[in-house]
Amino acid sequence: MAGIYIHIPFCKQRCTYCAFVSGAPLFCRRKYVEVLKKEIESRLDKWVSVDTVYVGGGTPSMLERGMLKEIFDSLSKACDMRAKEITVECNPDSVDKEFCDEIISAGVNRVSIGLQTANDKLLKCVNRPHDLSSFLRAWESLSPIKNKSVDIMMGLPGQTIEDLASTVDFVTGLNPQHISAYSLTVEDGTVLKESGFVVDEDGEADMYDVMSDILNKKGYRRYEVSNFCLPGYESKHNSSYWDLSDYYGFGVSAHSLVKGVRIANTDDFDKYVGGDFVASKEKCDFVEEYIMLSLRTAAGLSISRLFDFGFDILNERKEQIERLVLSDLIYIDGDRIKLSDKAFYVMNDIITDLM
Ligand code: SF4
Known part of the structure; x- marks a missing residue:
């Protein structure tokens, strides 16, 4: 059995800390989906049994309606699809009922939604395109999906322990099955790095303690450093990465581990849509x-x-x-x-x- 990761490199705007390949022009969405389908069809075959699928980004919900369904149709034709867990990442500003209906019809049974913080000022400060009220609207639209994960962040510029605690209280009040909590890192080439911002490591450690404590009291179990869930809701897809099971990554900047070889797709969007997919291959240690x-x-x-x-x-x-x-x-x-x-x-x- 293998996992599948699909990268969608489109976002409404760039968060100040973002180091992902996420800034592709929106007018290229059709072209990208066509090339992605070609890559899927050229690398998969019916001998590959698939047990998990994860569509990440970027922001998959920024695709035009109908495109995700096309990608899933192409996957189902190209492999032996037996996935029990199919996750799509989304951001609050690009989620509505139509999006939810489309992913359900494509077989998606899990969503991961990026909140990061429940404090509107902090969201604005890191250039997130949503606020708390748009998150709540998105949450409502996604209510038919019964397995949801929420992303939160620690160590954002100006974030206090109280901010973090109230975000964790807010999120747990919604009863998501899963919560991912990441410490902010400042990567080269980001707006945050250029601004001279430096992470307060001790502050982040204190935040982690407070967050873990609240989550623990509310019944969320830490099953990996950054991942917490209600019993039985561990992400099967992520668990297979940590277990070094085979997975195929499709799309610009996606990585794969297949039969002991790590394959890195190019980070260069133009090269990718030109059909030059692979940047490097090396044996996995x-x-x-x-x-x-x-x-x-x-x-x-x-x-x-x-x-x-x-x-x-x-x-x-x-x-x-x-x-x-x-x-x-x-x-x-x-x-x-x-x-x-x-x-x-x-x-x-x-x-x-x-x-
Ligand atoms: S939403 Fe995610 S991928 Fe998009 S710019 Fe922000 S951090 Fe990057």
Whole structure:
């Protein structure tokens, strides 16, 4: 079984922190969808069984109505579609009842909606194109979809712990099944970077604690550093990334992992629509990547799976494991190595230690 990721590089306007490939001109949407369908048809075949699909961006809801359905039709023709989880990302300013009807008719059963913060001033400050009232309208339009995720952010310029706490209270009041919470990072080439803004790491850590605490009290379980859900609503698609299962990425800047090879599509929109899809291919380092990704999850690292990748961690990292267990930073639970709660702030050091 494999996952599918599809990248849609259109947005209404650019958020100040955005480092994604998202600024393609809207008049190119038709051309892009045609090329995307060609890429899907040329790389997939009926031997590929698909269990999850994720359409991200950019803003997939910025496509013209009918285009998402076309993309899903093309996928269904090109592979053995058995997906139990089909997610589409959307932003509040481009969601309405028509959008919801279209994605339901295409088989979509999960949406991920970008709120980021419930504070209108902060939304404006980072150039998000929506406000809280448009989010609420979008939420209402999406009510037929029973599996919804909301994105929120920590560390936005001017954001206080109280702002964050009231956003988390607001979001949990809507009872979404899933919440993704990301710490702001300042990437090269963004408006935020050019403005000289510097992340307050201690402030973000305090926000993370407050947020985790509220979510925990409201019944949301952390199953990965940035992902929380009600019981049984883990994202199957994201979980397959952390487990290093095969997935095919389609569209500009999309990445794939197929039969041990990581494939990166070009970031250059013109090259992509010209049919020059792939920028690079390299062998996946399963051992390093599995250690790095699995330790971020609550399920932890499977010792036997790592052994299958050719690394006997209990022998190769015996000393480090003993030291980390004694320091109460990791513990062994059957076949799994897991991080303790207090290990969160030194997670990167622990991962480096064990690699
Ligand atoms: S909505 Fe997302 S992809 Fe679009 S500009 Fe903002 S951060 Fe980037």
